[in-house]
Amino acid sequence: MKKYVFMRILRSLVSIFLVTTLTYMIIYTLTPRNLIFKNDPNYNKVAKTKDSKINYENTVYDRMGYLEYMDSKSLQQKASKEDSSVTVDATTANEKIYKEYINKLGHGWQLKRFPESKSFYAVREIPVFERVISFYANLIQFDHPGWVKDASNPNLKRYIRIENDPSIGWSVVGSGTKHKYLLYFNGQFPYVHQNFVTLNLGNSYPTYSNTPVLQVITQGQGTTKKSEVNFPTGKKTSSIDIYSRTYKSPSKADSQDISRFGKGDAYTATLSNYENPSMIASSSIIGLIGIAIAYLIAIPLGSYMALFKSSWFDSISTAALTFMMSLPTIALVYIVRLAGSFFGLPDSFPVLGAQDWRSYVLPSLILGLLSAPFNAVWIRRYMIDIHSQDFVRFARSKGLSEREISKKHIFKNAMVPLVSGIPVSIIGVISGATLTETVFAFPGMGKMLIDSIKASNNTMVIGLVFIFTSLGIFAAMLGDILMTVLDPRIKLTNTKGGK
Numbered sequence: 170m171k172k173y174v175f176m177r178i179l180r181s182l183v184s185i186f187l188v189t190t191l192t193y194m195i196i197y198t199l200t201p202r203n204l205i206f207k208n209d210p211n212y213n214k215v216a217k218t219k220d221s222k223i224n225y226e227n228t229v230y231d232r233m234g235y236l237e238y239m240d241s242k243s244l245q246q247k248a249s250k251e252d253s254s255v256t257v258d259a260t261t262a263n264e265k266i267y268k269e270y271i272n273k274l275g276h277g278w279q280l281k282r283f284p285e286s287k288s289f290y291a292v293r294e295i296p297v298f299e300r301v302i303s304f305y306a307n308l309i310q311f312d313h314p315g316w317v318k319d320a321s322n323p324n325l326k327r328y329i330r331i332e333n334d335p336s337i338g339w340s341v342v343g344s345g346t347k348h349k350y351l352l353y354f355n356g357q358f359p360y361v362h363q364n365f366v367t368l369n370l371g372n373s374y375p376t377y378s379n380t381p382v383l384q385v386i387t388q389g390q391g392t393t394k395k396s397e398v399n400f401p402t403g404k405k406t407s408s409i410d411i412y413s414r415t416y417k418s419p420s421k422a423d424s425q426d427i428s429r430f431g432k433g434d435a436y437t438a439t440l441s442n443y444e445n446p447s448m449i450a451s452s453s454i455i456g457l458i459g460i461a462i463a464y465l466i467a468i469p470l471g472s473y474m475a476l477f478k479s480s481w482f483d484s485i486s487t488a489a490l491t492f493m494m495s496l497p498t499i500a501l502v503y504i505v506r507l508a509g510s511f512f513g514l515p516d517s518f519p520v521l522g523a524q525d526w527r528s529y530v531l532p533s534l535i536l537g538l539l540s541a542p543f544n545a546v547w548i549r550r551y552m553i554d555i556h557s558q559d560f561v562r563f564a565r566s567k568g569l570s571e572r573e574i575s576k577k578h579i580f581k582n583a584m585v586p587l588v589s590g591i592p593v594s595i596i597g598v599i600s601g602a603t604l605t606e607t608v609f610a611f612p613g614m615g616k617m618l619i620d621s622i623k624a625s626n627n628t629m630v631i632g633l634v635f636i637f638t639s640l641g642i643f644a645a646m647l648g649d650i651l652m653t654v655l656d657p658r659i660k661l662t663n664t665k666g667g668k
Contacts, residue, residue: 389443
């Protein structure tokens with residue numbers, strides 16, 4: 170079992186790597202990169218001249234990992250280490266010095282000039298394979314006391330220790346780390362939280378500009394939510410998430426930071442609490458409800474179809490399920506949406522908002538109906554197959570009723586392969602959620618994926634593909650493990666004893 174789990178995890182990681190890498194290569198090689206400025210509100214404001222346009226574009230490309238960029242000032246500072254006489258002026262002497270410096274750098278660096286000022290700048294295109302390596306090299310980040318590099322705060326203490334923090338109570342607290350609280354407990358799911366190891370999926374752009382992808386999908390939405398917060402200086406009403414404290418140089422602290430955390434505190438950068446659930450929480454709500462609906466429909470329906478095999482009920486149900494499986498997803502979405510309007514259910518999420526349970530009904534129902542027909546057909550097939558097994562015939566010969574046989578033997582054994590269908594349902598919910606959330610303007614990860622593709626937010630697309638792929642692959646592994654829990658006879662290895 171341990172060997173199987175290890176090998177399955179290893180294969181899962183390889184699969185995630187291949188899918189994410191392929192997506193990365195397609196997006197960053199086949200998509201024109203200038204499309205990222207299409208939805209940048211600052212682009213037309215800043216890029217008013219040819220020089221400022223080139224400078225802004227290269228700055229963004231550098232931040233997004235397309236290339237490395239040295240503007241005139243940066244180039245002069247670095248080249249001055251080789252020749253202190255160089256200046257930023259567009260002279261022949263400076264050009265010669267810069268060319269010698271660029272040639273010495275090598276690795277694809279090119280010296281260029283702004284069209285208007287004729288000043289010099291340098292760029293280096295980063296090959297896509299180098300960008301892929303950088304993505305995985307920075308994917309997992311480990312927080313430690315040496316994380317912070319701040320020349321303006323040389324006396325910063327560096328440690329990790331357990332202490333009874335005045336704001337949140339007993340926790341693992343760091344100094345010199347990126348996060349203040351590395352391990353803590355509270356009443357929010359999953360109740361135990363850690364910041365020792367975090368995922369870095371890059372920064373979003375142009376939507377949610379310069380905000381980490383993981384923060385975009387995990388932070389709350391809507392208006393900020395105020396409550397009484399226990400700051401180091403005392404209790405105050407605020408929307409600040411006290412658990413999110415990260416390093417901010419004391420030299421940059423403003424009056425509000427000082428009033429909340431005290432003078433000299435190095436962990437005053439915080440996030441806010443919001444009224445509405447995060448994207449990942451919102452998608453999880455309708456996804457889990459959708460899966461529950463799918464099985465609540467599929468299990469009894471498939472069981473009765475198998476029990477009354479070849480009857481009029483079985484024939485009509487089979488025809489109906491076949492029709493639903495062949496129905497395009499978009500058609501089902503609009504049919505359910507129209508039907509829901511007759512019962513007073515909103516046809517768009519913003520109509521009632523996240524605080525009204527009715528906003529979640531139709532999206533959840535659609536996701537359930539997308540999976541239910543396939544599950545029902547498989548359950549019917551499993552039940553019919555088990556009906557012909559020897560142990561069922563033996564049970565009949567002992568005089569057990571059909572109800573007892575179905576309850577104690579058939580359904581119990583049918584649950585084993587049924588569990589393996591859970592991963593398929595999860596993947597189906599993910600794929601269906603992209604369309605469903607878009608139609609209902611539902612603020613979840615599915616809609617974010619579509620919106621990110623439209624906005625050429627390539628970093629967000631890669632991050633969401635990574636998350637969806639990981640979820641689907643590990644759900645498949647979980648399905649295999651659950652089968653062994655339900656039926657100990659099933660072994661996941663071919664060695665003796667199943668060890």
